[in-house]
Amino acid sequence: MRYIEGIARKRKIAYPEYIDDYITDDNQVRVIDAFVDTLDLVQLSFKNATPSHTGRLGFNPKDLLKLYIYGYMNRITSSRRLESEATRNVELMWLIRKLRPDFKTIADFRKDNKDAIQKVFKQFVALCKQWDLFGMEVVAVDRSKFRASNSKRNNFNQKNLARKIKYLEEKIQEYMTQLDENDICEESIRKLxxxxxxxxxxxxxxxxxxxxxxxSRN
Structure with a gap:
């Protein structure tokens, strides 16, 4: 008897010609990509929002911000894990165009822009709730065809809105704290x-x- 076998690791196989072919039109990363591209990072007070004309080239803050939003949506709670996912996760390869920032670059970006990142997180989560995108019931995101809804839970009074904002702020702060704590714990980890x-x-x-x-001897 035999088992089902996978393909040989060194055998050539035909992949789609474009990485975009891996990402369906209703994939959440398209929402993240479109959202961040609309932001004015200078106005939001992100560090290095304007590229320097001298010195070593750095990463675009928008790419690192996309990485963090993806991490928040998928509960990836350390800079090392974000670094790792960027090298093996097809969605992230698409989202940040196969860039590979190391964990220190990722952690430093968060430390330098913590308040600005939290503001963007709140905007993004509120927008997803407004569009009812947490269930990803959305088609053709890149063509801006979003599902409209006017249910009771989407109608806010001042008290209800304040409670929801407070809840969002607590969850975002909890996530940022987890990132800080996990980065500290992983500082001593040495990569083989x-x-x-x-x-x-x-x-x-x-x-x-x-x-x-x-x-065999026995």
Whole structure:
């Protein structure tokens, strides 16, 4: 008997020609992308919102902001995890165009722009609630065809609105605190380099051979 087998890892396979083909028209990352592109980061007081004409090139704050909003929507709660997801998550590859900021760049962006990021989070979450996008009941986002709704829960009086805003602020602050705490906890984590990984694999294979020898003797 045999098991279902996957393809050989070094076999060539045909992928879509464009990374955009991986992202459906109703994917939430299209909303994040369109939303951030409309923002004036200078007016929102983001650091380095205007590119410098001298010195080393830096990341566009809009790309790092998109990364953070995606992280917030998907509960990714550390800079190292955001770094990792940017290298393996197709949605993020599309969203920030295969950029690979390291965890320190990601963490520094948050530290330098904490208040501005929180303001944007509140705007984005409020907008998603208004459009009823948390269930992602939306089509053709890039063509601005959003589902309209006028249910009771979308009608706000002053007291109701204040309560919702307070709830949003608490959740956003909770998320930002988690990021800070997790970054501190992960400061001592050392990432294995390619050679160390090869050595560990070699060691595991050697252990397997030894185990097989012991079994065969018995």
């Amino acid at each position: 380099d390619a050679q160390e990984i090869k050595d560990r694999i070699k060691e595991l294979k050697a252990r397997k051979v030894n185990c097989m020898r012991v079994i």
